[in-house]
Amino acid sequence: MAGRADYARFLQQATPRVFALSPSGEWGWAAAQPDLAATEARAMALCAQWGGAGCQVYARDLAVVWPGREAVAAAAPTRPVQGGPGWAVVPDGRFLWQGPGRARGAYVWAHGRAAGGQDSRGSQPQPHVRVFNNAGYDVLRFDRDPAVDDTEAAARWLHGALRRLRAQGYRRIIVGGQSRGGWNALQTLDEPGLVDGVIAVAPAAHGPKGSPAWPVAVADLRQVLVRARNPGARVAVATFAGDDYDPDPEARAALFRTLATPQIDRLLFLDRPSGIPGHGGGA
Numbered sequence: 001m002a003g004r005a006d007y008a009r010f011l012q013q014a015t016p017r018v019f020a021l022s023p024s025g026e027w028g029w030a031a032a033q034p035d036l037a038a039t040e041a042r043a044m045a046l047c048a049q050w051g052g053a054g055c056q057v058y059a060r061d062l063a064v065v066w067p068g069r070e071a072v073a074a075a076a077p078t079r080p081v082q083g084g085p086g087w088a089v090v091p092d093g094r095f096l097w098q099g100p101g102r103a104r105g106a107y108v109w110a111h112g113r114a115a116g117g118q119d120s121r122g123s124q125p126q127p128h129v130r131v132f133n134n135a136g137y138d139v140l141r142f143d144r145d146p147a148v149d150d151t152e153a154a155a156r157w158l159h160g161a162l163r164r165l166r167a168q169g170y171r172r173i174i175v176g177g178q179s180r181g182g183w184n185a186l187q188t189l190d191e192p193g194l195v196d197g198v199i200a201v202a203p204a205a206h207g208p209k210g211s212p213a214w215p216v217a218v219a220d221l222r223q224v225l226v227r228a229r230n231p232g233a234r235v236a237v238a239t240f241a242g243d244d245y246d247p248d249p250e251a252r253a254a255l256f257r258t259l260a261t262p263q264i265d266r267l268l269f270l271d272r273p274s275g276i277p278g279h280g281g282g283a
Contacts, residue, residue, distance in 0.1 A: 011134055015124070029046065086144060109175075111144075151205050
């Protein structure tokens with residue numbers, strides 16, 4: 001039973017990931033090491049450390065490779081669902097894929113926009129997204145080139161891509177994001193029925209402490225939330241203490257708490273949970 005419970009935890013981990021098992025039942029697993037080879041070596045070492053003799057790899061990334069139990073996951077499409085110069089909504093091949101006819105829904109993840117201009121395209125979605133994937137949701141990334149990643153332009157792109165996903169037949173659509181991605185996710189609430197759920201993790205769009213845009217940050221957030229008009233959507237917002245991208249935690253918390261029926265269905269607000277600090281707390 002303990003091994004099964006630990007395997008369930010393994011299935012929530014980011015890739016690369018490897019689960020090793022011995023014929024006598026000892027196990028060990030590792031995830032998110034520098035590369036797959038290092039991850040496999042770590043899993044094998046942990047299995048042996050727990051007394052396993054003859055440890056072998058049971059699962060590698062999305063595939064079960066144990067002799068007699070082999071199961072290879074279907075590959076996600078590589079072609080974007082929708083895109084344009086500098087942006088694309090693309091299936092993420094690090095997650096299980098079923099397609100609009102079979103999946104329970106689609107989860108679109110939007111990365112943040114780094115203050116230093118780093119390119120976040122292709123970055124792996126946060127750990128909670130894996131839970132949705134294991135529950136039957138296809139996972140797609142909303143990738144944007146930092147050179148063209150304007151807040152309002154990104155909101156328009158995202159709206160169009162979400163409409164396309166709905167037209168393809170996805171029954172439920174969740175959009176989530178970190179920082180600027182979370183801000184864009186909240187902006188999708190302005191269209192009834194566009195999404196069924198929003199997860200905004202440390203939403204922000206005005207840069208870090210000292211940014212000249214900070215004086216208007218709270219007012220701009222108020223406008224985003226006032227425009228929400230999706231009575232069927234469930235919304236989760238997470239903020240963190242010590243967030244250098246949050247100009248006024250108390251004022252923002254008060255605004256988030258205004259989200260209620262009939263604007264949305266319901267709100268889960270994780271307001272600066274203890275022990276999880278900083279702008280990257282959701283990771």
